[in-house]
Amino acid sequence: MxxxxxxxxxxxxxxxxxxxxxxxxxxxxxxxxxxxxxxxxxxxxxxxxxxxxxxxxxxxxxxxxxxxxxxxxxxxxxxxxxxxxxxxxxxxxxxxxxxxxVCYMKGRSNYLCLKKLAEIDEVGYLFSRHDPAHLERIRSWARGTESGDRAELAELPEDLPLWGRLDARRETCTGQKCRDWDACFVTQMRKRALExxxxxxxxxxxxxxxxxxxxxxxxxxxxxxxxxxxxxxxxxxxxxxxFGVMVSNYRIEELVRDAERALGEGEAASPFLSEQLARLAVRAGDFFGRFRAREGKSRLEELRASSEVRRAPAGRDDIGAPYRELVSGLGVVEAGFANLSIQSDAIQAVTRRAGELRTQLGEIFESESAECVYWFEARGGRGVFLWASPILxxxxxxxxxxxxxxxxxxxxxxxxxxxxxxxxxxxxxxxxxxxxxxGSHFDFREQAIFYVPRDIPEPRDERWAPRACLEIERILEASRGRAFVLFTSYAQMELVYGSLKGRLPYPMLVQGQKSKTGLLEEFRATPNSVLFATASFWQGVDVAGEQLSCV
Structure with a gap:
């Protein structure tokens, strides 16, 4: 051409x-x-x-x-x-x-692991009364899917815990040693990309x-x-x-879960390590719980030189001891798994991951580098993410x-x-x-309205939610639904969605009910619907015509 x-x-x-x-x-x-x-x-x-x-x-x-x-x-x-x-x-x-x-590639956690699916009954991890039905749906889908991409399971909840037991993430992958290597959806994805x-x-x-x-x-x-x-x-x-470092409570919870599973395989059982893993889970809960007081992103403040750690959340100079206990617990798990007489790929992966987490926590809380900014984010009332991010x-x-x-x-x-x-x-x-x-192809003066409410309090003000809900109701009445209501946090989204549920005369969808693909398909197909969502719907989403008339 x-x-x-x-x-x-x-x-x-x-x-x-x-x-x-x-x-x-x-x-x-x-x-x-x-x-x-x-x-x-x-x-x-x-x-x-x-x-x-x-x-x-x-x-x-x-x-x-x-x-x-x-x-x-x-x-x-x-x-x-x-x-x-x-x-x-x-x-x-x-x-x-x-x-x-042309092909597409996503991160490994988007793909099904065939080995985990085959072993899920032996592990016995089910989280809710709906999981047996979800599992049967996944099994049925697995028999026919070519890609193994969970986006095809549009009707499953986006944050389904069961999927975390079945995905192909790197931490638990044994690579070419796996019996399903040739049939693996990640292997097939990479082959398609090469071609x-x-x-x-x-x-x-x-x-x-x-x-x-x-x-x-x-x-x-x-x-x-x-x-x-x-x-x-x-x-x-x-x-x-x-190019920075991130440690979250989820990474440590996953480590504990995978370590317990590794001990249960073969002849590797160790009452001592099982007890240490239980202690590690408690220590992680205590440590990360000290970061949940405030939703959103916050800076880690520098502490005095004599402190056990170099930085902490504002007003919290009490994390030194919990931090040392957490790092010590990771060290015990790392050494204990490294010294097990019976080694396996799963046990070696636990050893490596415990060492990585211990090192990365040190980079966040003990490093003297001035080339990074140190901060944390609390999400949805449970997730805590700790960061050391390069300034440039x-x-x-x-x-x-x-x-x-x-x-x-x-x-x-x-x-x-x-x-x-x-x-x-x-x-x-x-x-x-x-x-x-x-320039844009559109004439925004003639084709769009930009509206900024003048009397809504700041989002951290307790009056924000009821005032915002009243404003959203008025706007959706004018647009007759047909809208995205987008938020900067899951907590805000769930609060407003819960407050407006039953008050709006329009079909209401909320992020998490289904996969993002499934939500978009339902929104496009449902007249006058309203979708409540977060950042992943802010851009790159195309809904043609008047079905999406307001954001």
């Missing part, structure tokens, strides 16, 4: 126009596509701000398909990733009348892979020469997560990404600052790049 042919493909008489019932000619889309094709041909980087309605998805897909290079397309969310693969790619295949070499010209991922998987490539851990993604970042304004935040990721990204890949395309509706890209380029280490700013 030559540059001049993009006019034909995307123009009023081209295959896209003939195949799309609501086609609109968009000069900005063609300009963007040509700029991307030139950047790929000349091995240059490109930053593109493409306003809402530009049609940027087709603008980068077409030149990537024509490049004859392996391209990784990285999206901001799994929702957008699925939209690309299950909607946009099939549309292009119909329009261009040819099969495209594909375009691989669609999300930012979290992309940067997890980039972080792995810095050491001797291999990689997840196949090698590529071109990468396209959609919703590129999120890159700094996501990269900061993967620009040097890392410059060395490991932009200096090594032929072409990086960064695009978003909100990428430039003051009409230029100096800020985003400085934050990401993108020293040399072509630039393009395209």
């Amino acid at each position: 030559r540059v001049e042919s993009l006019d034909e493909v995307l123009g009023p008489s081209g295959p896209i126009a003939r195949s799309h019932p609501n086609y609109e000619f968009r000069p900005g889309q063609i300009e963007m596509a040509k700029a991307i094709e030139t950047a790929i041909a000349e091995r240059r980087h490109l930053a593109v701000e493409a306003g809402t309605g530009t049609g940027k998805t087709l603008a980068y897909l077409l030149p990537c398909l024509a490049s004859r290079k392996r391209v990784v397309i990285s999206t901001g969310t799994k929702n957008l990733q699925e939209q690309l693969f299950f909607r946009d790619i099939p549309f292009l295949e119909r329009a261009l009348e040819r099969k495209l070499s 594909s010209d375009i691989v669609i991922v999300n930012h979290h998987l992309f940067f997890a892979d980039l972080a792995l490539r810095q050491g001797d851990f291999g990689s997840v993604l196949p090698d590529y020469s071109v990468v396209v970042f959609d919703e590129a304004h999120e890159l700094e935040d996501v990269a900061t997560q993967y 990721v620009a040097p890392v990204l410059r060395e490991r990404l932009f200096d090594r890949v032929d072409t990086a395309i960064l695009t978003s509706a909100t990428l430039a600052t003051g009409g230029n890209f100096r800020f985003i380029r400085s934050r990401l280490g993108l020293e040399q790049a072509d630039e393009l700013v395209l």
